[in-house]
Amino acid sequence: MNIKYANRMKNIKKSFIREILKVAQNDKVISFAGGLPNARLFPVKKIQAASNKVLTNHGKNALQYSTTQGFLPLREYIANRYNTVCALNVSPDEILIVNGSQQALDLLGKVFLNKGDYVVLERPGYLGAIQAFSMFEPVFKSIPLESDGIDIDLLRKYMNSNKPKIFYTVPNFQNPSGISYSLEKREQTANIIKQTDTVIIEDDPYRELRFTGKKQPTIASFMDNKSVLLGSFSKIIAPGLRMGWIRANPEIIDKLITVKQAADLHSNNLSQRIIHQYLTDNDIDTHIKLISKTYSYQKDVMIDAIKRYFPKEVKYTTPEGGMFLWITLPDKMDSMTLFNKTVEKNVVFVPGLPFYTDVIENNTFRMNFSNSDEDRIIEGIKRIGEVIEKLQTDI
Amino acid sequence: MNIKYANRMKNIKKSFIREILKVAQNDKVISFAGGLPNARLFPVKKIQAASNKVLTNHGKNALQYSTTQGFLPLREYIANRYNTVCALNVSPDEILIVNGSQQALDLLGKVFLNKGDYVVLERPGYLGAIQAFSMFEPVFKSIPLESDGIDIDLLRKYMNSNKPKIFYTVPNFQNPSGISYSLEKREQTANIIKQTDTVIIEDDPYRELRFTGKKQPTIASFMDNKSVLLGSFSKIIAPGLRMGWIRANPEIIDKLITVKQAADLHSNNLSQRIIHQYLTDNDIDTHIKLISKTYSYQKDVMIDAIKRYFPKEVKYTTPEGGMFLWITLPDKMDSMTLFNKTVEKNVVFVPGLPFYTDVIENNTFRMNFSNSDEDRIIEGIKRIGEVIEKLQTDI
Structure with missing residues (x-):
């Protein structure tokens, strides 16, 4: 039994992020990998109220084809x-x-x-x-x-x-x-x-x-x-x-x-x-302000920790919004090597590799700050910083 | 400004059914066209109870990426x-x-x-x-x-x-x-x-x-x-x-x-x-029995009406389940011509054409029986029957 797939399947790599997220499911792991919003900000009760209103008033229409x-x-x-x-x-x-x-x-x-x-x-x-x-x-x-x-x-x-x-x-x-x-x-x-x-x-x-x-x-x-x-x-x-x-x-x-x-x-x-x-x-703008304020604080915590725990040769972006910042290590340092070391210390991020197509820079990685609270951000950055310093000594 | 689409878009026809369904949105129109379940059988209250349970007990997880x-x-x-x-x-x-x-x-x-x-x-x-x-x-x-x-x-x-x-x-x-x-x-x-x-x-x-x-x-x-x-x-x-x-x-x-x-x-x-x-x-089997019993009855009503109102030359399938039956008109009769006449009488179905690829039979059409109640089924079949008889005379 020889199953023949389409040619396009040859170009498709399994998502590295999907593999990381499996590791990150363990509560012990501090994850800066996923692009997840902070779930404690989800308006669960208001969504529930909306759901009840829709199903009470328009149940049949809401459940039919559209x-x-x-x-x-x-x-x-x-x-x-x-x-x-x-x-x-x-x-x-x-x-x-x-x-x-x-x-x-x-x-x-x-x-x-x-x-x-x-x-x-x-x-x-x-x-x-x-x-x-x-x-x-x-x-x-x-x-x-x-x-x-x-x-x-x-x-x-x-x-x-x-x-x-x-x-x-x-x-x-x-x-x-x-x-x-x-x-x-x-x-x-x-x-x-x-x-x-x-x-x-x-x-x-x-x-x-x-x-x-x-x-x-x-x-x-x-x-x-x-x-x-x-x-x-x-x-x-x-x-x-x-x-x-x-x-x-x-x-x-x-x-x-x-x-x-x-x-x-x-x-x-x-x-x-x-x-x-x-x-x-609901007033979506009030909700958006709450999310932005929270993520802004988490971004500040992350950048402060980077300044404190990463060697000064490491560069980082300072985003004006969103959920991510980007780290550039010294030229010779490989973010995949770093990743393999920090996983052992229960901290993950996304190495730069999957974000490149025709030109690859191996010394970069992505950090998410929206989905971790203050203590874990500081602890995670500290652990990554220790590994970077160790790698610098090794080079 | 010349927008260039992919070659595959040349092969794609707009769905004829989507066009029919626009006509069928008018309440006056008796539609045997869509493949819609009967909305009065939707378990709206039980879905609402399930939704409340999920959002109360697992709200944050249910609203997060998965x-x-x-x-x-x-x-x-x-x-x-x-x-x-x-x-x-x-x-x-x-x-x-x-x-x-x-x-x-x-x-x-x-x-x-x-x-x-x-x-x-x-x-x-x-x-x-x-x-x-x-x-x-x-x-x-x-x-x-x-x-x-x-x-x-x-x-x-x-x-x-x-x-x-x-x-x-x-x-x-x-x-x-x-x-x-x-x-x-x-x-x-x-x-x-x-x-x-x-x-x-x-x-x-x-x-x-x-x-x-x-x-x-x-x-x-x-x-x-x-x-x-x-x-x-x-x-x-x-x-x-x-x-x-x-x-x-x-x-x-x-x-x-x-x-x-x-x-x-x-x-x-x-x-x-x-x-x-x-x-x-919930007991899904009890619910399935209710749906099957309802559709079975509607199918019987449709077939009885076909026997009564369609010329005897018209052939039809007798399904043992599901939501559709299939009509075959006498060879020379075109279901698209029939469709254009029955639309004027506010009855629609799906002409056979879109169900064919390499070989086309123009004298067929699809009838849905799950989404119409008894009176409308009988009235709709009667109107279609009248048009078929008129077309027979014209041939």
Whole structure:
């Protein structure tokens, strides 16, 4: 019995993060690995109240099949929030509800990518996007991130020479680096993309979790009809409901609906209505402030601990929001070697490797600060610092 | 601004059913088109009780990210039910939770299909499978259904000449035809597939909804490790929760997990736990009996009305379970022409066209009996009968 898989399966590596998360399930392990929100901030009782209201008032409809594009009142809410909070001009017809941003990436890969097409993304780049697009066998070209966003000169050069199908970016508190684009680079990026046939996918799940600095406009606000903007309720409400959305022009949305229908007919109807009910009955901005304040404090604790326990040669980003920061070790030091040592001390993070495509930097790693409380952050950083010092002596 | 889509999008037609369902949203329209369960049978209060229990006792966990393979107690329940009800020998490691069977088909297409690979399926065949597999640009070969299942001689011939990657079948109360495989044909099918490298996908969402006849074993029970078996909670609990599963050997499950992770990380965590809680606290068999009894009655009403109001030249299947029956008009009559006339009389069904791939029969259509009550079934059939008679006169 010889089972023959599709050729695309040869390119797919098992997710290293999935393997790390198995280790991290042990309570003894201090994990800076996952991209998990802090569960103690989940509005459990309010979600329960919303669920009861939906099931009491609209139970039969909420449990029946529904439309592929998604629950209209929820699409209206999302469009309206863009229009009031982001100064965009969005209609509910431009919104498709999906199972978290991850599904958005899968559907967009299907709609746009032929084998061998170029995808340009940031270096380091978001692992989930690399995984999703890999299924469609593109060629990745990564462009280095600087402290204020992508290297604009290289972006211009790559756009002209490779004619990519997709440019993928996370402009706010990027996963994995924590870096945000300056206003200038947002506008420059849009202007470069507008002169090409490339579609820009602006993945924006962390936008609302800003700690410091000035709120920046979406790149979409400078774009034309080739802009695809992704959002998610995972970071501001709860990820277990798998609920996100795509905003794009109606022509692209129409293609995405066809593909979404073939992928799973529609997103969970009950959960769409629960989220809409929760948003209707509660002040989401108050909740977002609480999350941002908590994560901001945890970020400060982590950076203070890094300053105290990591050798001064170690570089780190200082994110203005989000859930991650990015560590760069001295050149000769390998983050995978470090990882294998810290696992023995029950501390894990994500080595840089899975965030690279065409160019790899082995001396980097990602740290999540949203899912650990103060004491564990300090203890975990201390243990990692000890191992780094030991490795420095060994080199 | 020239937006360039992937080549696969050229093959994809907009779902005709989706267009019909828009018409059917009008309450005046009697719809035999959708494949919707009867919403008045949804266990709304029990789902609400389950939801409250989950959120009260495990709220934070239920709202957090979870594992890609799915909630272990739910996988254990599914494995155990196969072992007690279907006399299979299934372990929870062989189960992957997905967003309804539709997502199973998408993931299986990704794991197995290269462009140009052969997919063999029944004629008429399930539209959702045709849509999902089409994304991966295979070549479809359809084999006619007889009253007791697929044409075995043709199946043997196709298997040998085309070396298909996938054989896709719905052996119980098939969608769209309502036809079920005899015991003999189940065993013969398995024996033919076992001698090839073809993977069999046995899609089995209606199994539990049997009205009459003897319960039949799964084809999987005669198969080796190349068997993939699909199941769903959509027809026995509620489809709005988008919850189904794949049962396959651990090697295939491992590939599917990798692909599922790239597609949407994992299925809705809260809904998985709600379904598990509901199954734990209630007797699903009592509920299934109620659904089957209701649909069986509706099927009888539909067939009685067909006998009374359709010309005797019109043929129909008499399903032993499920949600659909299949109508064959006299040869020269086109079901799309019929459809365009009955729409004017506020009655809709699904013309046969979308259920065909390589060979098309224009004189057929699908009728759903699960989602209409007695009076509307009789009135709808009467109106369709009148139009058929008028068309007969015109020919």
